[in-house]
Amino acid sequence: MVRKEQFGNKEISPVATITGLTVRDIRIPTSDSLTGSDAMNPDPDYSAAYVELQTDHPDGLAGHGLAFTIGRGNELCAAAVEAWKPFVIGLDLDDIRADMRAFWRRLTGDSQLRWVGPEKGTVHMASAAIINAAWDLLAKLEGKPLWKLLADMSAEELVACIDFTYISDLMTPEEAVELLRKKETGREAREQEMLDRGFPAYTTSTGWLGYEDEKIRDLCRQAVEDGWSHVKIKVGADLQDDIRRSSIIREMIGPDRELMFDANQVWDVAEAIENMKHLAEFSPLWIEEPTSPDDVLGHAAIARAVAPIGVATGECCQNRVLFKQFLQAEAIQFVQIDSCRLGGVNEVLSVLLMAAKCGVPVCPHAGGIGLCEHVQHLAIFDYIRVGCSLENRVIEYVDNLHEHFENPVTMRDCRYLPPQAPGYSTTMVEASLDHYEFPSGTAWRDR
Amino acid sequence: MVRKEQFGNKEISPVATITGLTVRDIRIPTSDSLTGSDAMNPDPDYSAAYVELQTDHPDGLAGHGLAFTIGRGNELCAAAVEAWKPFVIGLDLDDIRADMRAFWRRLTGDSQLRWVGPEKGTVHMASAAIINAAWDLLAKLEGKPLWKLLADMSAEELVACIDFTYISDLMTPEEAVELLRKKETGREAREQEMLDRGFPAYTTSTGWLGYEDEKIRDLCRQAVEDGWSHVKIKVGADLQDDIRRSSIIREMIGPDRELMFDANQVWDVAEAIENMKHLAEFSPLWIEEPTSPDDVLGHAAIARAVAPIGVATGECCQNRVLFKQFLQAEAIQFVQIDSCRLGGVNEVLSVLLMAAKCGVPVCPHAGGIGLCEHVQHLAIFDYIRVGCSLENRVIEYVDNLHEHFENPVTMRDCRYLPPQAPGYSTTMVEASLDHYEFPSGTAWRDR
Numbered sequence: 001m002v003r004k005e006q007f008g009n010k011e012i013s014p015v016a017t018i019t020g021l022t023v024r025d026i027r028i029p030t031s032d033s034l035t036g037s038d039a040m041n042p043d044p045d046y047s048a049a050y051v052e053l054q055t056d057h058p059d060g061l062a063g064h065g066l067a068f069t070i071g072r073g074n075e076l077c078a079a080a081v082e083a084w085k086p087f088v089i090g091l092d093l094d095d096i097r098a099d100m101r102a103f104w105r106r107l108t109g110d111s112q113l114r115w116v117g118p119e120k121g122t123v124h125m126a127s128a129a130i131i132n133a134a135w136d137l138l139a140k141l142e143g144k145p146l147w148k149l150l151a152d153m154s155a156e157e158l159v160a161c162i163d164f165t166y167i168s169d170l171m172t173p174e175e176a177v178e179l180l181r182k183k184e185t186g187r188e189a190r191e192q193e194m195l196d197r198g199f200p201a202y203t204t205s206t207g208w209l210g211y212e213d214e215k216i217r218d219l220c221r222q223a224v225e226d227g228w229s230h231v232k233i234k235v236g237a238d239l240q241d242d243i244r245r246s247s248i249i250r251e252m253i254g255p256d257r258e259l260m261f262d263a264n265q266v267w268d269v270a271e272a273i274e275n276m277k278h279l280a281e282f283s284p285l286w287i288e289e290p291t292s293p294d295d296v297l298g299h300a301a302i303a304r305a306v307a308p309i310g311v312a313t314g315e316c317c318q319n320r321v322l323f324k325q326f327l328q329a330e331a332i333q334f335v336q337i338d339s340c341r342l343g344g345v346n347e348v349l350s351v352l353l354m355a356a357k358c359g360v361p362v363c364p365h366a367g368g369i370g371l372c373e374h375v376q377h378l379a380i381f382d383y384i385r386v387g388c389s390l391e392n393r394v395i396e397y398v399d400n401l402h403e404h405f406e407n408p409v410t411m412r413d414c415r416y417l418p419p420q421a422p423g424y425s426t427t428m429v430e431a432s433l434d435h436y437e438f439p440s441g442t443a444w445r446d447r
Numbered sequence: 448m449v450r451k452e453q454f455g456n457k458e459i460s461p462v463a464t465i466t467g468l469t470v471r472d473i474r475i476p477t478s479d480s481l482t483g484s485d486a487m488n489p490d491p492d493y494s495a496a497y498v499e500l501q502t503d504h505p506d507g508l509a510g511h512g513l514a515f516t517i518g519r520g521n522e523l524c525a526a527a528v529e530a531w532k533p534f535v536i537g538l539d540l541d542d543i544r545a546d547m548r549a550f551w552r553r554l555t556g557d558s559q560l561r562w563v564g565p566e567k568g569t570v571h572m573a574s575a576a577i578i579n580a581a582w583d584l585l586a587k588l589e590g591k592p593l594w595k596l597l598a599d600m601s602a603e604e605l606v607a608c609i610d611f612t613y614i615s616d617l618m619t620p621e622e623a624v625e626l627l628r629k630k631e632t633g634r635e636a637r638e639q640e641m642l643d644r645g646f647p648a649y650t651t652s653t654g655w656l657g658y659e660d661e662k663i664r665d666l667c668r669q670a671v672e673d674g675w676s677h678v679k680i681k682v683g684a685d686l687q688d689d690i691r692r693s694s695i696i697r698e699m700i701g702p703d704r705e706l707m708f709d710a711n712q713v714w715d716v717a718e719a720i721e722n723m724k725h726l727a728e729f730s731p732l733w734i735e736e737p738t739s740p741d742d743v744l745g746h747a748a749i750a751r752a753v754a755p756i757g758v759a760t761g762e763c764c765q766n767r768v769l770f771k772q773f774l775q776a777e778a779i780q781f782v783q784i785d786s787c788r789l790g791g792v793n794e795v796l797s798v799l800l801m802a803a804k805c806g807v808p809v810c811p812h813a814g815g816i817g818l819c820e821h822v823q824h825l826a827i828f829d830y831i832r833v834g835c836s837l838e839n840r841v842i843e844y845v846d847n848l849h850e851h852f853e854n855p856v857t858m859r860d861c862r863y864l865p866p867q868a869p870g871y872s873t874t875m876v877e878a879s880l881d882h883y884e885f886p887s888g889t890a891w892r893d894r
Contacts, residue, residue: 041558072530072559076569079526083519111488112519118712118740118763121568122523166739169716169748265565269616292613293565294768296743297775301616316565321741328744 015141016061016093020054021130023081025074026066026428027438028369028401029447037210039236040264044070046369046401047438049077050428051129053088053137063137064426067125068340068368074438080126083113088130093141096134100161104346107131108163120318124343131344132374136424146345146424147377151191151384155180158385162350166321170328176353183356183388190384198415199379200390201397202230202260204367206249209234213248220252227414229257230285230394236263239275246282255283262288265316269298273305285392286310286334293317299331312336315365319343323351327358334392336365339374345424348378352386362387367398372409373425376416404432462588463508463540467501468577470528472521473513473875474885475816475848476894483517483814483847484657486683487711491517493816493848494885496524497875498576500535500584510584511873514572515787515815521885527573530560535577540588543581547608551793554578555610567765571790578791579821583871593792593871594824598638598831602627605832609797613768617775623800630803630835637831645862646826647837648844649677649707651814653696656681660695667699674861676704677732677841683710686722693729702730709735712763716745720752732839733757733781740764746778759783762812766790770798774805781839783812786821792871795825799833809834814845819856820872823863851879 031043048066055061067077087106096103108119108127117123139146150158159176206219216233223231231253235242242261250259261284267275272290279287287309291298293316303311314336317323320343326332335355342348355362362382364375372395379395387393395416402408405428407421419425436443477483478490495513502508514524534553543550555566555574564570586593597605606623653666663680670678678700682689689708697706708731714722719737726734734756738745740763750758761783764770767790773779782802789795802809809829811822819842826842834840842863849855852875854868866872883890 041562044559044562070559070562072557073563073570076523076527076530076563080523080569083523110519112491112517115488115491115517115763116520116523116569116572120741120765121570122527122563123520123568125563164715166715166742166745168718169745268611268613271615292768294567294766295613295772297772298613298616298768316562318567319741321739321745325742325744 016055016057018053018088018091018093019056021081021085021088022052022054023078024050024433025078025438026050026433026436027071027074027444028436029443031071038234038262038264039209039266041070042210047071047074048369048428049074049081049126049129050433051081051133053130053133055093055137057141061137061140063133063135063140064428065129065131065133065136065344065424066340066370066426067129068371073122076122077125077129080122081129083123084126084130088134093137097138100346101163103134104131104161104163104343108343119321119343124319125341128340128342128344131346132339132424132426135345136426140423143422145377145419145421147380147384147418150345150377150381151187155184158349161346162353163346164350167324167350167354170324171350171354171357175357179353179357180385183385186388187384190388194380194383194418198412198417199376199383200229200394200415201411202232202258202394203228203414204232204262204396204398205400206231206233209237213245216245216248217252220249224253224257229414230260231257232260232262232288232396234264235261235279236266239278242275243278246279250282258285260284260286260288260312263290265289265292267291269295269301272302276302276306276309280306280309284309286312288312288336289315294322296322296325296329296331299326300329303331303333310334312363314338316341320347320350320354324354327354327360333360335360335362337362337375337378338365339371339378345378352378352382356386361389361392363393364395366396367400369401370405370426370428372397372402372416373405373407376409376419377424379416380418404428463502463504465500465535465538465540466503468528468532468535469499469501470525471497471880472525472885473497473880473883474518474521474891475883476890478518485681485709485711486656486713488517489657494518494521495816495875496521496528496573496576497880498528498580500577500580502540502584504588508584508587510580510582510587511875512576512578512580512583512791512871513787513817513873514576515818520569523569524572524576527569528576530570531573531577535581540584544585547793548610550581551578551608551610551790555790566768566790571766572788575787575789575791578793579786579871579873582792583873587870590869592824592866592868594827594865597792597824597828598634602631605796608793609800610793611797614771614797614801617771618801618804622804626800626804627832630832633835634831637835641827641830641865645859645864646823646830647676647841647862648858649679649705649841650675650861651679651709651843651845652847653678653680656684660692663692663695664699667696671700671704676861677707678704679707679709679735679843681711682708682726683713686725689722690725693726697729705732707731707733707735707759710737712736712739714738716742716748719749723749723753723756727753727756731756733759735759735783736762741769743769743772743776743778746773747776750778750780757781759810761785763788767794767797767801771801774801774807780807782807782809784809784822784825785812786818786825792825799825799829803833808836808839810840811842813843814847816848817852817873817875819844819849819863820852820854823856823866824871826863827865851875
């Protein structure tokens with residue numbers, strides 16, 4: 001691939017310009033099977049506002065990203081993508097690559113659009129989809145999977161991607177560079193370890209709330225057979241039901257495997273503390289989303305009360321400012337970054353760095369549609385360059401909807417193997433897009 | 448007006464059903480004059496996603512509410528209103544009135560739409576517009592201005608409007624009833640006082656960032672002549688500039704009037720603390736929005752550092768969960784509720800109650816378009832029934848865009864006089880709607 005800098009000549013034409021953006025409303029009717037059901041979300045239809053950035057690159061390169069939603073509201077993310085469209089059309093990839101921080105600010109900072117966030121909700125999720133599509137494009141241009149593109153960047157290049165606005169009281173650019181430099185020892189060995197063994201995962205497929213006890217039993221048996229060391233179940237609809245299901249699962253997986261609980265925000269603070277007293281006997285590793293994702297002080301109170309059980313949150317954590325506070329307040333012991341809710345790779349980098357500084361492990365939220373494909377890159381990069389440990393690190397895994405991606409995740413021995421294809425693994429299969437487009441695709445037309 | 452309960456008969460036909468909802472994208476090109484310019488928002492076009500709830504009431508009653516935005520993104524709030532439309536069409540006003548908490552949850556809690564918030568950003572602002580339109584409708588139905596409708600409700604009726612989810616660790620329904628009962632002493636006298644004298648206000652019209660020094664001097668002279676006791680100016684673009692402008696304004700208004708600063712989120716935490724050292728000599732009452740509206744712990748650090756100068760925030764405070772934490776952390780000394788960003792009257796009630804419990808004054812955010820019309824009702828009700836004090840209470844006032852409302856605010860001696868017309872003062876003038884509709888109205892068509 002011809003790269004401009006190889007010529008050392010700024011006057012030659014740019015490598016590629018973004019010439020178009022399209023967004024499609026893609027929805028999978030997952031609520032038909034109650035897959036994904038939890039106490040807050042009884043009937044999600046896993047959906048994606050799917051973005052394509054087109055370029056004038058001679059190879060016809062395109063970048064893909066998505067906003068993950070659970071059905072209604074997907075059209076709002078798509079509309080928000082359209083609102084950001086004028087800010088990305090016409091940009092040269094070289095300029096984006098040369099100043100990723102400026103690109104990020106351009107795609108999140110428009111003062112008028114910012115008002116309806118700011119940096120949260122549909123406008124921020126839409127920014128993320130576009131920003132991730134740009135990273136997909138840059139990685140394809142380099143011929144590298146995203147994790148490798150990031151792993152090969154210098155400390156300074158990585159830090160230059162991050163907007164430190166509102167987080168400088170926890171971490172400055174200088175501290176970030178220093179941290180990354182310190183962690184450079186052993187990076188080749190860690191990269192090789194990832195290539196050889198992959199990144200550990202946990203399964204959420206055993207305990208969706210909509211499942212009957214017998215189905216849970218079968219799924220647990222299967223999970224143990226398949227070699228899972230960590231299993232997560234949904235709680236929060238009814239305490240007695242939670243106790244019964246936890247008892248079944250703990251019995252099925254034995255004392256040595258880790259069990260995690262996920263309450264999906266249904267409790268108030270005192271309720272979370274009280275209910276966890278009854279669930280502590282099942283020795284969970286963490287309680288996830290015990291209450292409102294906005295409640296830093298509430299999570300801190302819960303964390304103090306339920307220790308040594310950890311508190312985890314992140315899938316609805318709106319931006320780096322919230323994660324900063326969760327870390328400052330020692331409110332969470334597991335950082336569950338969401339690749340599509342945070343403002344794309346750039347904002348994720350800032351959270352990985354803050355978590356590393358505070359010594360808190362990052363265990364990305366996944367599942368949904370495409371989230372596993374995204375976060376494997378982030379966790380693998382985190383291991384090679386930032387967190388540099390596998391202790392208490394597991395990526396969520398759900399064996400669902402991967403067939404809609406051109407480069408689906410590859411699992412071996414319950415671990416994510418590093419993707420090899422260039423890009424961010426975010427390109428969807430054209431036939432899936434056509435079939436599930438809402439409301440015109442064949443999956444929806446006849447309903 | 449015939450009321451169902453006057454007949455004591457549940458079988459008669461409902462007083463009115465919501466039969467339709469329309470939303471219009473209304474934008475005023477205020478950026479032409481730099482009115483509203485600040486360090487974060489250089490060129491706002493004050494806008495409204497304007498909602499009308501139609502009914503089958505024989506008098507043709509309709510309810511109005513709006514999402515306030517500053518231009519681009521207004522279409523996203525309008526789209527979000529459309530997304531909530533199926534949740535409101537067909538509801539009977541009697542049922543809404545009978546269980547306002549359930550109505551609020553219905554218009555904020557749909558699990559799929561909740562994902563793209565939750566309870567924040569465009570979906571929450573859209574919920575607010577619809578919920579406020581329903582309150583406008585109920586007040587019109589009762590033939591009362593909203594403040595009076597609320598002031599006449601019992602403690603139990605008011606508390607029954609509030610969703611205590613995620614705030615019960617600061618306030619329970621029982622505590623809320625008790626607080627309201629304690630404050631009942633003197634309510635008639637306070638109502639009379641409001642009718643006689645009105646609620647105090649402050650002006651933000653003197654110090655928009657886009658104004659030249661000479662214009663600021665003239666506006667200050669005018670403000671003093673007009674009798675304003677409190678004046679707010681924008682800061683944050685450049686410290687030396689802020690010092691010069693503050694010096695001019697303090698000189699013009701003298702030592703006895705209150706001066707407030709508004710940084711509109713442009714500083715990081717350490718920056719805010721440092722800059723306020725240089726601005727403290729002008730003895731401001733508060734520093735507003737010193738940093739990210741999401742940063743509870745950051746505001747707390749700033750508040751400790753700048754005391755006795757107060758910290759104020761709220762216009763971008765997304766929901767009651769954030770306000771709860773600002774109060775718990777003693778991070779703000781002035782609660783600036785936003786009538787259109789919080790989830791309508793119901794969520795505002797919860798914040799008024801939490802602020803009263805914590806002894807923190809509420810000084811509503813206003814200006815924009817229609818915000819003065821909204822918040823006068825809330826502040827007057829707060830004085831009569833909840834906060835019950837005028838100490839350190841002032842409503843923001845900007846003398847702009849009131850002509851677009853059928854019942855614009857009435858000011859006398861720099862105070863808001865209680866509105867007399869039935870409803871929430873949110874009904875806009877039809878000619879304004881037609882002229883400023885984006886992009887088809889005459890105000891936009893020729894640009």
